[in-house]
Amino acid sequence: MKPYRVSVHITPRKGILDPQGKAVEGALHSLGFPEVRDVHVGRHIVIETEAANDDEARDSVRRMCERLLANPVTEDFEIESASER
Amino acid sequence: MKFGVVTFPGSNCDYDAYRAVVDTFGEEASYIWHKDHDLQDADVVILPGGFSYGDYLRPGAIARFSPVMQEVIAHAKRGGPVLAICNGFQIACEAGLLPGALLRNESLQFVSSAVNLRVENASTMFTSEYREGQVITVPIAHGDGRFTADDGIVSDLEETGRVVFRYVSPAGEVDPAFNPNGSVNAIAGIVNEAGNVLGMMPHPERALDDTLGSSDGRALFESLLAKVEA
Numbered sequence: 001m002k003p004y005r006v007s008v009h010i011t012p013r014k015g016i017l018d019p020q021g022k023a024v025e026g027a028l029h030s031l032g033f034p035e036v037r038d039v040h041v042g043r044h045i046v047i048e049t050e051a052a053n054d055d056e057a058r059d060s061v062r063r064m065c066e067r068l069l070a071n072p073v074t075e076d077f078e079i080e081s082a083s084e085r
Numbered sequence: 086m087k088f089g090v091v092t093f094p095g096s097n098c099d100y101d102a103y104r105a106v107v108d109t110f111g112e113e114a115s116y117i118w119h120k121d122h123d124l125q126d127a128d129v130v131i132l133p134g135g136f137s138y139g140d141y142l143r144p145g146a147i148a149r150f151s152p153v154m155q156e157v158i159a160h161a162k163r164g165g166p167v168l169a170i171c172n173g174f175q176i177a178c179e180a181g182l183l184p185g186a187l188l189r190n191e192s193l194q195f196v197s198s199a200v201n202l203r204v205e206n207a208s209t210m211f212t213s214e215y216r217e218g219q220v221i222t223v224p225i226a227h228g229d230g231r232f233t234a235d236d237g238i239v240s241d242l243e244e245t246g247r248v249v250f251r252y253v254s255p256a257g258e259v260d261p262a263f264n265p266n267g268s269v270n271a272i273a274g275i276v277n278e279a280g281n282v283l284g285m286m287p288h289p290e291r292a293l294d295d296t297l298g299s300s301d302g303r304a305l306f307e308s309l310l311a312k313v314e315a
Contacts, residue, residue, distance in 0.1 A: 020193060
Protein backbone atom coordinates (compact mmCIF):
# COMPACT_ATOMS: atom_id res chain seq x y z
CA MET A 1 0.00 0.00 0.00
CA LYS A 2 1.24 3.46 -0.89
CA PRO A 3 -0.08 6.87 0.12
CA TYR A 4 -2.17 8.58 -2.56
CA ARG A 5 -3.77 11.98 -2.87
CA VAL A 6 -6.93 11.92 -4.97
CA SER A 7 -8.77 15.04 -6.16
CA VAL A 8 -12.44 14.97 -7.03
CA HIS A 9 -14.58 17.61 -8.74
CA ILE A 10 -18.30 17.50 -8.01
CA THR A 11 -20.56 19.70 -10.10
CA PRO A 12 -24.31 20.14 -10.51
CA ARG A 13 -25.55 17.69 -13.09
CA LYS A 14 -26.05 19.18 -16.54
CA GLY A 15 -29.61 20.30 -17.11
CA ILE A 16 -30.30 20.92 -13.43
CA LEU A 17 -30.87 24.54 -12.56
CA ASP A 18 -27.77 25.91 -10.81
CA PRO A 19 -28.81 29.25 -9.28
CA GLN A 20 -25.46 29.65 -7.57
CA GLY A 21 -23.66 29.32 -10.88
CA LYS A 22 -26.13 31.78 -12.45
CA ALA A 23 -25.53 34.31 -9.67
CA VAL A 24 -21.77 34.08 -10.11
CA GLU A 25 -22.18 34.37 -13.90
CA GLY A 26 -24.22 37.55 -13.43
CA ALA A 27 -21.61 38.97 -11.07
CA LEU A 28 -18.81 38.23 -13.55
CA HIS A 29 -20.78 39.95 -16.31
CA SER A 30 -21.22 43.05 -14.19
CA LEU A 31 -17.51 43.02 -13.31
CA GLY A 32 -16.66 43.37 -16.99
CA PHE A 33 -16.34 39.78 -18.15
CA PRO A 34 -19.15 39.69 -20.73
CA GLU A 35 -17.44 36.77 -22.48
CA VAL A 36 -18.44 34.39 -19.65
CA ARG A 37 -21.07 32.03 -21.04
CA ASP A 38 -21.78 29.65 -18.20
CA VAL A 39 -20.65 29.06 -14.62
CA HIS A 40 -21.16 26.04 -12.42
CA VAL A 41 -20.33 26.04 -8.76
CA GLY A 42 -19.44 22.71 -7.24
CA ARG A 43 -17.10 21.20 -4.70
CA HIS A 44 -13.50 20.12 -4.82
CA ILE A 45 -12.61 17.34 -2.42
CA VAL A 46 -9.07 16.15 -1.75
CA ILE A 47 -8.70 12.72 -0.23
CA GLU A 48 -5.52 11.36 1.26
CA THR A 49 -5.71 7.61 1.16
CA GLU A 50 -3.72 4.45 0.64
CA ALA A 51 -3.86 2.08 -2.28
CA ALA A 52 -1.75 -0.50 -4.07
CA ASN A 53 -1.68 1.55 -7.25
CA ASP A 54 -3.21 4.45 -9.14
CA ASP A 55 -6.15 2.45 -10.50
CA GLU A 56 -7.07 1.13 -7.11
CA ALA A 57 -6.93 4.60 -5.57
CA ARG A 58 -9.26 5.95 -8.25
CA ASP A 59 -11.59 3.01 -8.00
CA SER A 60 -11.94 3.35 -4.28
CA VAL A 61 -12.64 7.10 -4.53
CA ARG A 62 -15.20 6.43 -7.26
CA ARG A 63 -17.07 4.19 -4.83
CA MET A 64 -16.84 6.89 -2.16
CA CYS A 65 -18.41 9.32 -4.62
CA GLU A 66 -21.22 6.94 -5.45
CA ARG A 67 -22.01 6.28 -1.80
CA LEU A 68 -21.48 9.64 -0.14
CA LEU A 69 -19.49 12.38 -1.79
CA ALA A 70 -21.87 13.05 -4.71
CA ASN A 71 -25.63 12.77 -4.96
CA PRO A 72 -26.36 10.71 -8.06
CA VAL A 73 -29.70 12.50 -8.53
CA THR A 74 -28.25 15.96 -8.87
CA GLU A 75 -24.48 15.85 -9.21
CA ASP A 76 -21.77 14.61 -11.54
CA PHE A 77 -18.28 13.85 -10.34
CA GLU A 78 -14.93 13.60 -11.98
CA ILE A 79 -11.80 12.18 -10.44
CA GLU A 80 -9.23 14.68 -11.50
CA SER A 81 -6.01 13.12 -10.37
CA ALA A 82 -4.55 10.43 -8.20
CA SER A 83 -0.91 10.94 -7.36
CA GLU A 84 1.47 9.09 -5.16
CA ARG A 85 2.56 11.26 -2.31
CA MET B 86 -49.80 5.82 20.29
CA LYS B 87 -46.10 6.49 20.57
CA PHE B 88 -44.01 8.90 18.55
CA GLY B 89 -40.24 8.72 18.31
CA VAL B 90 -38.52 11.98 17.47
CA VAL B 91 -35.02 11.44 16.13
CA THR B 92 -32.43 13.96 17.27
CA PHE B 93 -29.30 14.41 15.20
CA PRO B 94 -26.51 16.79 16.15
CA GLY B 95 -27.85 20.01 14.63
CA SER B 96 -31.55 19.11 14.72
CA ASN B 97 -33.49 22.13 15.95
CA CYS B 98 -37.16 21.24 15.44
CA ASP B 99 -37.07 18.05 17.50
CA TYR B 100 -38.46 19.95 20.48
CA ASP B 101 -41.26 21.47 18.35
CA ALA B 102 -42.22 18.01 17.09
CA TYR B 103 -42.08 16.51 20.57
CA ARG B 104 -44.22 19.30 22.10
CA ALA B 105 -46.64 19.08 19.20
CA VAL B 106 -47.55 15.47 19.80
CA VAL B 107 -47.33 15.61 23.61
CA ASP B 108 -48.94 18.99 24.35
CA THR B 109 -51.38 19.34 21.49
CA PHE B 110 -52.48 15.75 21.13
CA GLY B 111 -51.64 14.24 24.51
CA GLU B 112 -49.75 11.39 22.93
CA GLU B 113 -46.61 9.73 24.16
CA ALA B 114 -43.29 10.67 22.60
CA SER B 115 -39.62 10.15 23.18
CA TYR B 116 -36.44 11.55 21.75
CA ILE B 117 -34.24 9.06 19.97
CA TRP B 118 -30.56 9.97 19.81
CA HIS B 119 -28.94 9.47 16.43
CA LYS B 120 -26.49 6.94 17.83
CA ASP B 121 -29.22 4.72 19.21
CA HIS B 122 -30.17 1.43 17.63
CA ASP B 123 -33.51 1.29 19.37
CA LEU B 124 -36.64 3.11 18.23
CA GLN B 125 -38.13 2.63 21.71
CA ASP B 126 -41.28 0.99 20.35
CA ALA B 127 -42.30 4.12 18.45
CA ASP B 128 -45.34 3.61 16.22
CA VAL B 129 -44.51 6.73 14.25
CA VAL B 130 -41.02 8.08 13.64
CA ILE B 131 -40.53 11.81 13.08
CA LEU B 132 -37.39 13.01 11.34
CA PRO B 133 -37.42 16.66 12.41
CA GLY B 134 -36.13 19.84 10.87
CA GLY B 135 -32.79 21.46 11.52
CA PHE B 136 -29.28 21.31 10.16
CA SER B 137 -28.07 17.83 10.97
CA TYR B 138 -24.27 17.67 10.91
CA GLY B 139 -24.24 21.34 9.94
CA ASP B 140 -25.53 20.45 6.46
CA TYR B 141 -21.92 19.50 5.69
CA LEU B 142 -21.40 18.07 2.21
CA ARG B 143 -25.16 18.26 1.43
CA PRO B 144 -28.17 18.56 3.73
CA GLY B 145 -28.90 15.09 5.08
CA ALA B 146 -25.91 13.44 3.42
CA ILE B 147 -24.14 12.50 6.62
CA ALA B 148 -27.19 12.01 8.85
CA ARG B 149 -28.35 9.20 6.62
CA PHE B 150 -25.42 7.10 7.86
CA SER B 151 -26.32 7.59 11.53
CA PRO B 152 -26.87 4.30 13.36
CA VAL B 153 -30.50 5.21 14.05
CA MET B 154 -31.22 5.60 10.34
CA GLN B 155 -30.71 1.87 9.80
CA GLU B 156 -33.53 1.32 12.29
CA VAL B 157 -35.68 4.02 10.69
CA ILE B 158 -35.20 2.39 7.28
CA ALA B 159 -36.16 -1.00 8.74
CA HIS B 160 -39.22 0.56 10.40
CA ALA B 161 -40.25 2.13 7.09
CA LYS B 162 -39.76 -1.18 5.26
CA ARG B 163 -42.09 -2.85 7.77
CA GLY B 164 -44.71 -0.25 6.82
CA GLY B 165 -44.20 1.92 9.90
CA PRO B 166 -45.12 5.57 9.40
CA VAL B 167 -42.29 8.08 9.02
CA LEU B 168 -43.01 11.80 9.01
CA ALA B 169 -39.98 13.58 7.55
CA ILE B 170 -40.14 17.34 7.90
CA CYS B 171 -37.77 19.86 6.33
CA ASN B 172 -34.25 18.57 7.12
CA GLY B 173 -35.99 15.24 7.78
CA PHE B 174 -37.23 15.29 4.17
CA GLN B 175 -33.68 15.95 2.98
CA ILE B 176 -32.40 13.06 5.09
CA ALA B 177 -35.16 10.73 3.85
CA CYS B 178 -34.19 11.50 0.24
CA GLU B 179 -30.51 10.96 0.91
CA ALA B 180 -31.34 7.68 2.66
CA GLY B 181 -33.35 6.49 -0.33
CA LEU B 182 -36.64 6.38 1.62
CA LEU B 183 -38.00 8.91 -0.87
CA PRO B 184 -36.97 9.67 -4.44
CA GLY B 185 -35.37 12.90 -5.59
CA ALA B 186 -33.31 15.51 -3.79
CA LEU B 187 -33.67 18.95 -2.22
CA LEU B 188 -31.39 21.59 -3.71
CA ARG B 189 -30.57 25.19 -2.87
CA ASN B 190 -33.60 27.45 -3.25
CA GLU B 191 -33.77 29.00 -6.69
CA SER B 192 -33.58 32.48 -5.15
CA LEU B 193 -30.50 31.45 -3.13
CA GLN B 194 -32.31 33.02 -0.17
CA PHE B 195 -33.28 31.29 3.03
CA VAL B 196 -37.07 31.63 3.11
CA SER B 197 -38.94 31.82 6.40
CA SER B 198 -42.62 32.54 5.88
CA ALA B 199 -46.11 31.12 5.85
CA VAL B 200 -47.02 29.48 2.53
CA ASN B 201 -50.20 28.10 1.02
CA LEU B 202 -50.30 24.42 0.23
CA ARG B 203 -52.91 22.54 -1.74
CA VAL B 204 -53.70 19.05 -0.52
CA GLU B 205 -53.27 16.99 -3.67
CA ASN B 206 -54.00 13.59 -2.18
CA ALA B 207 -56.32 13.29 0.80
CA SER B 208 -56.27 9.52 0.91
CA THR B 209 -52.84 9.02 2.46
CA MET B 210 -52.45 8.07 6.13
CA PHE B 211 -51.11 11.59 6.69
CA THR B 212 -53.88 13.53 4.98
CA SER B 213 -57.19 11.69 5.41
CA GLU B 214 -58.54 14.46 7.65
CA TYR B 215 -58.06 17.03 4.89
CA ARG B 216 -60.23 17.51 1.83
CA GLU B 217 -58.67 16.98 -1.57
CA GLY B 218 -57.92 20.39 -3.06
CA GLN B 219 -58.07 22.08 0.34
CA VAL B 220 -55.71 25.05 0.64
CA ILE B 221 -53.89 25.22 3.95
CA THR B 222 -51.38 27.63 5.48
CA VAL B 223 -48.20 26.19 6.93
CA PRO B 224 -44.83 27.83 7.62
CA ILE B 225 -41.61 27.04 5.82
CA ALA B 226 -38.07 27.86 6.94
CA HIS B 227 -35.37 26.52 4.66
CA GLY B 228 -32.56 27.38 2.30
CA ASP B 229 -32.44 24.05 0.49
CA GLY B 230 -35.98 23.12 -0.42
CA ARG B 231 -36.05 22.95 -4.20
CA PHE B 232 -37.39 19.48 -4.91
CA THR B 233 -35.72 17.92 -7.92
CA ALA B 234 -35.94 14.49 -9.49
CA ASP B 235 -35.48 12.91 -12.89
CA ASP B 236 -38.37 13.61 -15.28
CA GLY B 237 -39.46 9.98 -15.18
CA ILE B 238 -39.66 10.03 -11.40
CA VAL B 239 -41.60 13.30 -11.35
CA SER B 240 -44.19 11.99 -13.80
CA ASP B 241 -44.44 8.77 -11.84
CA LEU B 242 -45.03 10.73 -8.62
CA GLU B 243 -47.71 12.80 -10.36
CA GLU B 244 -49.46 9.87 -12.01
CA THR B 245 -49.58 7.73 -8.89
CA GLY B 246 -50.89 10.44 -6.57
CA ARG B 247 -47.70 10.59 -4.59
CA VAL B 248 -47.48 14.38 -4.74
CA VAL B 249 -49.28 15.14 -1.50
CA PHE B 250 -48.77 18.90 -1.09
CA ARG B 251 -48.10 21.60 -3.66
CA TYR B 252 -47.19 25.27 -3.20
CA VAL B 253 -50.05 27.41 -4.50
CA SER B 254 -51.47 30.93 -4.43
CA PRO B 255 -54.05 31.80 -1.74
CA ALA B 256 -56.69 30.99 -4.35
CA GLY B 257 -55.21 27.53 -4.74
CA GLU B 258 -53.59 28.00 -8.15
CA VAL B 259 -50.09 26.88 -9.08
CA ASP B 260 -48.23 30.10 -9.80
CA PRO B 261 -44.45 30.60 -9.99
CA ALA B 262 -44.85 33.68 -7.77
CA PHE B 263 -46.04 31.37 -4.99
CA ASN B 264 -43.39 28.69 -5.42
CA PRO B 265 -40.98 29.71 -2.65
CA ASN B 266 -37.99 27.63 -3.71
CA GLY B 267 -38.36 26.69 -7.36
CA SER B 268 -39.41 23.08 -6.74
CA VAL B 269 -40.29 21.15 -9.87
CA ASN B 270 -44.09 21.26 -10.37
CA ALA B 271 -44.24 23.28 -7.12
CA ILE B 272 -43.94 20.03 -5.17
CA ALA B 273 -43.90 20.61 -1.40
CA GLY B 274 -44.43 17.08 -0.11
CA ILE B 275 -44.41 13.50 -1.41
CA VAL B 276 -45.00 9.98 -0.13
CA ASN B 277 -43.11 6.82 -0.95
CA GLU B 278 -44.64 4.06 -3.04
CA ALA B 279 -46.11 2.26 -0.02
CA GLY B 280 -47.53 5.52 1.31
CA ASN B 281 -46.03 5.26 4.79
CA VAL B 282 -43.21 7.79 4.45
CA LEU B 283 -44.16 11.44 3.98
CA GLY B 284 -41.50 14.01 3.23
CA MET B 285 -42.40 17.69 3.24
CA MET B 286 -40.46 20.94 3.50
CA PRO B 287 -43.23 22.89 5.33
CA HIS B 288 -43.60 22.52 9.09
CA PRO B 289 -47.01 21.14 10.13
CA GLU B 290 -45.77 20.89 13.74
CA ARG B 291 -45.54 24.68 13.79
CA ALA B 292 -49.11 25.15 12.57
CA LEU B 293 -51.15 23.81 15.46
CA ASP B 294 -52.54 26.93 17.08
CA ASP B 295 -54.36 29.90 15.55
CA THR B 296 -52.68 32.27 17.99
CA LEU B 297 -49.40 31.37 16.29
CA GLY B 298 -50.78 31.99 12.81
CA SER B 299 -52.35 28.73 11.72
CA SER B 300 -53.76 25.49 13.01
CA ASP B 301 -53.83 23.84 9.59
CA GLY B 302 -51.17 21.34 10.59
CA ARG B 303 -53.46 19.68 13.11
CA ALA B 304 -55.30 17.56 10.56
CA LEU B 305 -52.04 15.92 9.54
CA PHE B 306 -51.48 14.59 13.05
CA GLU B 307 -55.18 13.79 13.41
CA SER B 308 -54.99 11.74 10.21
CA LEU B 309 -52.06 9.77 11.59
CA LEU B 310 -53.75 9.23 14.94
CA ALA B 311 -56.95 8.05 13.28
CA LYS B 312 -55.02 5.70 11.02
CA VAL B 313 -52.58 4.21 13.47
CA GLU B 314 -55.14 3.77 16.24
CA ALA B 315 -57.69 2.21 13.92
